[in-house]
Amino acid sequence: MQFSVLGPLIATTATGSVPLGPHKQQLLLAALLCRPDQVVSVDHLVDALWNEDPPKSAAKNIQVYVHHLRRTLAAADETARVVHQRPGYRLAIDPEKIDTVRFEHTVDLARRAATAGDPARVDRLTGDAMALWRGRPFTGLEGPALLEDEAARLEERRLSALEVLFTARLGLGLYHEVLEEVEPLILAHPYREQLRAQYMQALHGVGRQSDALIAFDDARRLFSLELGLEPGTVLRRLQQDILAGTSPTPAPRDSLCATPPQAAAPAGRDTAAVQLPPGLADFTGRRRELADLFPDVQAHTAEAPAPWQITLITGRPGVGKSSLAVAAAHAAEGAFPGGRYYVDLMDPQGRPKDASQALAELLQELDHAAPPLCELSELLWRYRAHADDAEPALVVLDNATSASQVRPLLPNSPVFTTLVTSCTPLAGLDGAHVVELDPLPPEDSLALLRRIVGAQRVADEPGAARRIVEACEGLPLALRIAGGRLAAHRRWPMAGLADALESPDRLDEFAVGDVDLRKRLMRGYASAGEADWSAVRLLAHEGEFSFREALHRLGAGPTEARRVLGRLLDAQLIGFAPDPGPDGHCRFRLPRLVLDLARDQMRADVELLGL
Template sequence: MTATATGLPDLRIKVLGPLEIHVGGERRTLTAPMARRAMAVLLLDANHLVSTQALMEELWDEEPPRLARKTVQTYIYQLRQAFKFPGGEERLETGPGGYRLTARQGELDLWEFEQRVTRARTALASGAPEDAARLLREGLALWRGEPFAGLEAGPLLTARIAQIGEARLGALELRIEADLQLGRHQALVAELRRLTVDHPIDERFTAQLMIAAHRSGQRSTALDAYLRLRRRLVDELGIEPSERLRGLQQDILREVLPPASKPEQTAVRRPAPPAPAPARRAAPAVDQLPLETPDFVGRERDLDRIGEPGSPVVTLLGPAGVGKTALAVRAARAMAGRFPDGLLYASLHDASDRPRSPEAVLRSLLDGLGIGRRQQPEDTESLAALFRAAARERSLLVVLDDAAGRDQVLALLPGGENCLTLVTSRVRLSLPGARRLTLGPLGAEDAAAFFVRLVGEERVTGHRAALRHVVGRLGGHPLMLRAVGELYAARPMWTLSDLAAGLLDDDRLVAELQDEACAAPARADSALDRLAPSLRRSVFLLAAAGSGAFDTEQVKKVLELDTWSAQSVVGRLLDRHVLVLADAPPSGTATFRVPELIRFGVLAHAAEGVRAAPTAEPAPIDPMPATSCGRPARTALSVVRQGGAR
């Protein structure tokens, strides 16, 4: 039996592949599956106490047998036999409420791998890419397959194994970066092609392939790699490539990609620094957030409320186009420093505006955490458990955008103590422990500032009264302000007074905004199409009856309902934010209005005549309060009479 310099038998533990234990050259690996799983948990937390409860959760999840603790003790006895040294040295100790497995430097291949990666990072940062590449090749050579290959893992172990697998990909990325710095572009193209096939939504390898191919004279290969990645991201995750990757594509298109920097040639090569003591590995950072809206204004109070501690979930509710996503992304960027392990994002509707299944969203979130499809279970419940287990050890901020309802969201909540979830939705959500924020239109000053940012200060100079009228006419609604602002910016022959006068006629606004470049019609369509037919008909009738505010009595008259039924319809429309609370008059009676974007959608479709006429003609609603325009705006009623409402 071999021995170390201290005279103790040599211990060698291999986890970067099938689990193997060798004591003095003798194989001691257990064969019983559950005992091997317990060993894996203790090894991954070597030199730290692992609670009996944690072992039970890993072995039996949430359904431990009646004698679970005694069974754990049996597995611990088997492990002690495996780690039994001549002379009686004890490596597996019993502690308060759990067990501690002691491992020393040089005994665990995972630690050796991590040490080499750490030294390689320092070498690369110090301008020694050759040393970095050599260290990384040595570290990657320790891998014999998937970590703990052949081991049936529970939720905690699955998440930890995924982290180790992600560490290997990070080391591989770093080794390729070192080779790029050494000018080995041509030799890397084939390897990177394989990596982008194996990891089709990993931006790191796509970026490296783009660089290597471009510097090898294969510009079309570089651009094709970008397009393949973009298609996958849009189709599977509903997101665009990162700003860095988009910038890289533009550099290649313009042929301004900087040439490879040659490593310095020095007489004496700088050795890599000595390895530090092994440390527990943190999860790698990931950023899936969309770009911030560059012309974002206002919402300071909402940003402060989102950032307040105390709630693991914050819901941002409001009408379509009011700026929920922009606010969520802005807040997430502002708080990014509190969540070093990642900023995750998922759109909860697909490109056809259909709600995405929790299973599809969970898979995209797990992809973002580096847990590949082959490691993901089949059913939604197991996917949710794996996501929660992965989040338990991380500090994550998760943005769930455009939720369809409560049931869709519940399976997607990470639940970790150090995690925060921002959920945006057009419908009222009741989520456990959530802080709710309801977004309304921008205030008059913020709406004016937003419009000025869109059109430029020079287009509003001398027209402040007209500016106030325009933002008031559009109700301070961000998407309508953007649509009209972008239209005004594209019409140099208009003055702001011309625009203000044109907005007095709904027909003109509807006609001008029927443009492929304008997002308002599609967003209005989406809001209306998501409604049940009876509610959609109610919105059409209320919008057609006038642009002013109205109370429940007038709803009864328009919809021909009794008081209880009218109040029920109003409540359901408020829940879906296609009806909003208006400023109450001095009497205190609650009044409501149809948001300007939704009213615009009714006008647009009625004018096209593509929807069936309502079964009953609505009675006009007298505006409450009176319009602020010089003359009343043309009501939607006449348009609906001509075109109909479905």
């Protein structure tokens, strides 16, 4: 059986097309096809079928749809099966039976041909890849975030492949062919600077220098009106070459400006680059932590460079690590003439990026984009060569999951300061200065709630406000969700939300817009395995407990108990209590939200076993 998603979802066998059943069943199949032969969690499947409004019986409904999809596939072809594998389901299939896999494989071959300097092979392979493209991926199944994200990713790969093709054709002097194909793409993607650069090169190549300069003016006018920015370095350099009568040579695809125009500095402005997410207007508290960070981020203002610096911000999911890092980076304006840069080490689906992908993104921000298919060693050489000649700069590496993911992104230059955030301690990151971020204290939590909902509203219901703060456990993310719900309903009594946040199903209440605390926390606790969650359920103690109590609850010997508790501490599932016990020994604390998640998972497992 062959599956095609580059357009409407279809399945075919040697005898013809296969009826795929009702809409929900097709959504289920599409979600599984996004991750061929990989486990897709029940949570992701629920999102794909119901987006932001699942019914309470969603997990049971998934089981029913899986049952019917299994029957559909079995009737057509025994080689494709839906397998139950915790925490969800896996479509057991040869990935080459899916058009997206063949498409991406062919695109990768075309990139290798481009690197090897074989434009004819680039042309042939890109043509083979584009022949698989029947339209927007998942046409007719629009809406679910999982499918929308995958469709956007595949569309980006298509455009990137076409840019590689156009570069190859420009190198062969096929200017008319490039003009014919690139013009409609610019209309559909007006802010894609690379296409505009190739368009200008093609116009210049056919002797239309004036049109090439007009094309540059059109781009500058559009970027200025819509974005308030100037075109990037590559377009400006092309304009200068054409004005000087110099023939612009086609650059490799990835050496063109691959970052969006809003990331490029306006021409003529002598300021350090700032590639940071926007800070939070209502950022509250963290004075001690900022003071702890500032000696690091301000150290390069002295004449002599400070020692090579790495600062790690670690803490529970939702405690505000990213917000603190970004706030500190924004506050460090003027301390880093070499710029302030940011890389999220987690992709939009919550999966860790590999070091090569993250390093390529960082090089693009530094305006040193690497050629296609660069090996990690080549990327490292380019990054460290840049750092050797650079002015003092700050690099924020957000959402790291392991020390091995971070190490390749550490420069070997003392003028670079690296700020890393992670839910885990990254014990293998030698020499890092660690800032352990605790939950906000009650008064700072109340201050944040006042900034979100208004001081008068908190003053009118002080008891309810404190109950909400207590339910949020000092997590800024939880406070922002609760505050966002109150801010959206100005006449809703705060006591009503406080009651809901104290109920057994309180995790369901921590959602506003597209922000869901349960999903965010589970993403942060991704390093925790089933054994860790089982241990949490065994501990099942709201509040503090001693090592002796842990021994009793875990039913383990001292050595095994220490190993389990150490694992839970590393995963941020438990923490140390602020004060030791009467015997002077440390005590542990199990946050109620973690216990809620553990019970939530247990209920989901029971429902899954019900089939």
